Structures are given as C-alpha cells and as structure tokens.
Amino acid sequence: MQNKAEKIVLLGTGGTIAGTSAQAGDNVGYTAGQLSVGHLIAAVPALGHVPLEAEQVAQLDSKDMSHAVWQALAQRVAAHLARPDVAGVVITHGTDTLEETAWFLHRALAPQKPVVLTCAMRPASSLQPDGPQNLLDAVTVAQSAVAQGVLCVAQGQVLAAEDVRKVHGYRIDAFSAGDAGPVARVEEGQLIALRPWPQAQALGLAAIAQDVAQWPRVGLVCSHAGAEPWAVEAAVAAGLQGLVVEGTGNGTVHHGLEAALHKAQSAGLRVLRASRCVAGGVVGAPTGALPSAGGLTPAKARVELLLQLLAKAST
Known part of the structure; x- marks a missing residue:
C-alpha cells in the first residue's frame, strides 16, 4: 500500500x-x-x-x-x-x-x-x-x-x-x-x-540542539587477551564522560580492564558493556557486572550512551 x-x-x-x-x-x-x-x-x-x-x-x-x-x-x-x-x-x-x-x-x-x-x-x-x-x-x-x-x-x-x-x-x-x-x-x-515496525520513545531535537563542540565525549575500548587498564586511565585523564567496553563473548571483560572500569565508574564515568560477537548481544546481569548495552553493537552502544548523556544535560 x-x-x-x-x-x-x-x-x-x-x-x-x-x-x-x-x-x-x-x-x-x-x-x-x-x-x-x-x-x-x-x-x-x-x-x-x-x-x-x-x-x-x-x-x-x-x-x-x-x-x-x-x-x-x-x-x-x-x-x-x-x-x-x-x-x-x-x-x-x-x-x-x-x-x-x-x-x-x-x-x-x-x-x-x-x-x-x-x-x-x-x-x-x-x-x-x-x-x-x-x-x-x-x-x-x-x-x-x-x-x-x-x-x-x-x-x-x-x-x-x-x-x-x-x-x-x-x-x-x-x-x-x-x-x-x-x-x-x-x-x-x-x-x-514480516513483523511489527520498530517503536521508540523520542528524545527530541532539544536533546541534541546544543553546539556539538559541547557534546559529551564518549569513547570505546576493547577487552582482549592481555588487556591492561591504560586505555581506561587515558580516557579518564582526557576528560571523557562515557565509555563503552567491547567485551568478549557475553560481554565479559578482562580483569585488568574491568577493575579500571569499576574505579572510573565510581568516579562518575558512565560505562556500558557490549559484546564484540558478530551475532547476539549481552544477556543477563551477573552480580557486580558493569551496566549492559543489551543487544546493541558496541558502536551503537556508544551512540546510546552519548544520547543518554545529552538527554540528561538538556533536562
């Protein structure tokens, strides 16, 4: 039609x-x-x-x-x-x-x-x-x-x-x-x-209206074998407001990186945990786990965190 x-x-x-x-x-x-x-x-x-x-x-x-x-x-x-x-x-x-x-x-x-x-x-x-x-x-x-x-x-x-x-x-x-x-x-x-059309709650243009130079800085780090905390420490030192970690498997994070992320989160950095797997996302929330991005890819999780921070700043 x-x-x-x-x-x-x-x-x-x-x-x-x-x-x-x-x-x-x-x-x-x-x-x-x-x-x-x-x-x-x-x-x-x-x-x-x-x-x-x-x-x-x-x-x-x-x-x-x-x-x-x-x-x-x-x-x-x-x-x-x-x-x-x-x-x-x-x-x-x-x-x-x-x-x-x-x-x-x-x-x-x-x-x-x-x-x-x-x-x-x-x-x-x-x-x-x-x-x-x-x-x-x-x-x-x-x-x-x-x-x-x-x-x-x-x-x-x-x-x-x-x-x-x-x-x-x-x-x-x-x-x-x-x-x-x-x-x-x-x-x-x-x-x-084939199935229902996608729905969402609009954040609205007001949330993204400010000068992009003033938008929150949100980064992306990757968990991998032998991961060290320096990427998280560098993000904090650079003044980022948010960080997405691209986890392995079901959003798991190397212990050397996870400890630094928890520390940064306690200091006010917003964190989301995604999966680097081609299919699927993050399922479940084990006790003490970093916040989940659910089915979003790491790249989209970064966008989501950016928009959440923008929406908060506009209210």
Whole structure:
C-alpha cells in the first residue's frame, strides 16, 4: 500500500553509493561521496514517476561521519517529516557507520513516518552497481502507508535501526539483523511486512540542539587477551564522560580492564558493556557486572550512551 500522491524527500550524505572509480572493474579502490543525490536519482529511471525532492546534507565517506552531520541530518529529517505533503524520507549513506546513524536518528526522533537509510557496497561506477536497486527499494518503503520508524534497506531486506549491523566488509549482502531478522522485505516493488515496525520513545531535537563542540565525549575500548587498564586511565585523564567496553563473548571483560572500569565508574564515568560477537548481544546481569548495552553493537552502544548523556544535560 503506497501514498503515491505524496512526496518523498531524498537526503544525500555521500558514501559508496555515490562513489566512483577510474576503472569500472574496481570495487575497492574508489573514492566515496563523489556524486550528488541528484545523480543517484537520475540513474534509476523507475523513479521518474515518483514525486521526489532532493537535498544534499553532506558529501563524505561514512567512515568520517561526524556529530555535526548527525545533528544537521536529524534537524532536516524532522523538518521534512513535519510537512503534510511528505510521506517519508530516504537517506543515501555509506555502509561503514550506517548502523550508528540509524540508531542516532531512531532514538532522537522515533518517527511515525518512515525514514529509510540505504547504501551500496559497490561504487556507482561499478560494472554491476548495487546502489540503484537499493535506492528504488528504499523509496518503495518510504512510500508505504504502513512503514514507520528508522529503517535500513539493502538487498531487498528492510532492517530495523536497533537490529541492523554490518557483518561483511566486501560482499553486497553485507548487512544483517542478527537473531531478530528483517522487519520486512521488498520483492518486485512490493513491501511485505514480516513483523511489527520498530517503536521508540523520542528524545527530541532539544536533546541534541546544543553546539556539538559541547557534546559529551564518549569513547570505546576493547577487552582482549592481555588487556591492561591504560586505555581506561587515558580516557579518564582526557576528560571523557562515557565509555563503552567491547567485551568478549557475553560481554565479559578482562580483569585488568574491568577493575579500571569499576574505579572510573565510581568516579562518575558512565560505562556500558557490549559484546564484540558478530551475532547476539549481552544477556543477563551477573552480580557486580558493569551496566549492559543489551543487544546493541558496541558502536551503537556508544551512540546510546552519548544520547543518554545529552538527554540528561538538556533536562
């Protein structure tokens, strides 16, 4: 079911989907973020009948995503969703930090209309680019009268912001929703829902409105064999307000690191414990364990902790 008479806004941020290479057969040595979102639309003739509005918010390789771009993107998404003529928003994005941006937008805005991030693993100049089909599928989802929340679309799968994670560095089927599975799929232009659409309590734009230079500093450290406390001690000395530890297995943390984290937590540092495993998250809370990030990936746990600190500061 689609709202064909309503407008879809496409916001470009760069990424591989907008990348080009000097050689069409090169799917690795390309430069991301070279084409405008207008160029991406022009490469998909099937979008010619869709009422679209395009805006370039940023033009970068998503490995270089910044808090400033997140803030601007959230503000533009909110502004467009507030328009009665807009059915949904599509964001073209790089794959490296897509899951982080998705979680940031979902927690900040929790939109009732669909906000759909899409991407590509091959540049636009590839012999077989995957971006055009992903973009067409993303617009299909954004047009839906039933889809809602922040979603990610790639290879025909519709993944919720909470669940999506990049699980492969090269293949075009690089994204997974882990144990949760996709919320829907797109088949030949048809959206097929599989489970309820994601819900969240919006923190609101006020929580992220302050100058990003004043945002809390939140870092990420990794537990591993032979881990020592120096990374935690350095974070504390640098004045960080939050720290996520990427634990092994079910969020377990090397004793040399764990003691330093408990000490830092007692001194006021906010800490979350995630898992470095490709699938699953942190289950349970043993006595004395550091606070859990649940099913969030370490990267999304850092975003969550940042947003919690921002929300606290704005109240």
